[in-house]
Amino acid sequence: MDDLRIVERDVDAKETKISAKNVQVYYGDNHAIKDVNVEIADKTVTAFIGPSGCGKSTFLRCINRMNDTIDVCRVEGDIAIDGEDIYDRKVDPVQLRAKVGMVFQKPNPFPKSIYDNIAYGPRIHGLAKNKADLDNIVEQSLRRGAIWDEVKDRLHEPGTGLSGGQQQRLCIARAVATEPEVLLMDEPCSALDPIATAQVEELIDELRQNYSVVIVTHSMQQAARVSQKTAFFHLGYLVEYGETGTIFTNPEDPRTESYITGRIG
Amino acid sequence: MTDLSAGGIPAARPKSSLLTEDARTKKRNAAERRFKIYGLSAVLLGVAALVMLLISILGNGLSAFQQTYVTLQVELPAETLDKEGNRNRDEMAKVSTFGYSPLIAVAVENAVTEAGIETELSPQDQGDIISKEAAAQLRNFVLANPNVVGETITFEFLANGRIDGYLKDRVTRETAALDKNVSPGQLDLTDALQEAGILEQRFNWAFLTMPDASGQRPEAAGLGVAIMGSLYMMLIVLGLALPIGVAASIYLEEFAPKNRITDIIEVNISNLAAVPSIVFGILGLAIFINFAGLPQSAPIVGGLVLTLMTLPTIIIATRASLKSVPPSIRDAALGVGASKMQSVFHHVLPLAAPGILTGTIIGLAQALGETAPLLLIGMVAFVREYPSGPPEGFFDPASALPVQIYNWTQRSDPAFVERASGAIIVLLIFLVSMNALAIFLRRRFERRW
């Protein structure tokens, strides 16, 4: 039984979850993403690395169409999740975002209670049939966010009253509460201390069991620690994409090498 | 400097004590002190102006809340008031105030003799210490309670405005000697009646409830109709301007694409806020009265005009408070799959609510004190009938507080100075309570987090 599952997971891991073809993103005249092609696998952690301003966040936001909210932003090319074009006219970005959760760089809990922070998503998507159900979702999500023990006694206090690291884990818990299939994380640890970072990384590793996780990070070590695949962006181009181990030990492109050895960036 | 160019380390600064101020610090501190003095004097100037305003208004107007009343036993003979003897209201209404005046004169005379007061005044002059409005008030009372006819009742009559002025030191024996409306003898009688406890000054609720009265009867003039008119208009403004303003702001701020057209709209809204209010009055006259055919002097028209005036204020305040909600909150909501509308109504609007409320109440307060546009749409008319209850009352003629003040300042009788100042006090109380409400609501909303 156990063996079977491992085999299953390995098969799954090879399945493509997100596939991007010839993606171009423009902010007005600024061509921010240039012809990016990438296939992101299911149940894997994929890290996006690259120097500041190279378009990592921009590309990440294409995957749940958060770029739609920026007036000047224009996306071209195809991005498909499970083979379905997410930029199709028939796709409602709201439905898409329920499926593709996002954790932002800066912790942004709602100015509501911890409970309501988590319960909000399930409520608007009708995931809970009753109060007990909702309580259960909240508890499970907080547990998966590795923050349950710290907040279980003060669920009705404001989420904004937590420390930065706790807020970020609350945001992660909030993102998983809606049962997404893909989790996008934009520098989730940039505001965290090493201990909280370690907790979040552990969490990411656990999340890999169920989700396809894409994480943007400026920390090479973090990318090496948590991801199986790494994509290196530079000046809007996807320079190199492959197994994390390969990228860090044996990069093909000289730009990748100079970046990870600290010469550009 | 030379050390620097020589590439060396700059010479160590001469050692200075922290206990003595050096020249630069002295200069900086002096500048700071000077600025504090400027600021403080500016604040003091403002406070002084406010205090002067309050002193002048309170000094003139507080007495409007005191009124002189004469309590008399008045006989209501059935043979003159109800000739048919069937207490039929319509029949009795045929007796005009002229039928009641003699009764009051008799009542005064009786009271004077009963109290043992010696006076050389004719019965007519004695009766004149009672307000000319008294007959109408007695008549209204009798028509409302027909069964009192035939009895002797105790009734509180308003004293004449000059007598009231005498008790408030506005009228003296010297001015009375020159005044054809009052004589020194009547003032003596007033003193005697006051001694006997028949005439006294009391808190004047009627000032807040009675309708306006003619220029000769300042003692009977009240703010009842004006307060109702203002209240109705505020209801209309609140009911229209708040939802329209908030909806417009939300649309412009959260949904509308940022392009040339929305830029033009934005500039126009800002400009509308600066349009002189009288222009809105002309607009209201042209559109609501001449074109739409709404009645003149009605709160509905005033309310609509004031709504137009208040809208830009509310829109500007609402947009500002929507803008001040951090975009990360919107991202967070969209990120968990909320629709735009849900993100606005569940997250952004509650955070912006305190600002919206403040803006709305400031707009309402502005509208409450607005006079010019109301003059143009005929709210300056002399209205003695209370408007009926809403919503029909919105179409009945009414007055408004600021217009009533304006109106009273135009009248010649000096007693109206007191009335106008009293009305200003009432208006100020309304404004202060509205602001207090704004602060209270804001605190409540903010206390959540």
Ligand SMILES: Nc1ncnc2c1ncn2[C@@H]1O[C@H](COP(=O)(O)OP(=O)(O)OP(=O)(O)O)[C@@H](O)[C@H]1O
């Ligand atoms: N809202 C925006 N409007 C206009 N241009 C933008 C916007 N956001 C990003 N850009 C531009 O797009 C390019 C890529 O930005 P992006 O935020 O994706 O970089 P990044 O790789 O995430 O950088 P960092 O590591 O600093 O977060 C930059 O040149 C930036 O100036």
Ligand SMILES: [Mg+2]
């Ligand atoms: Mg970024």
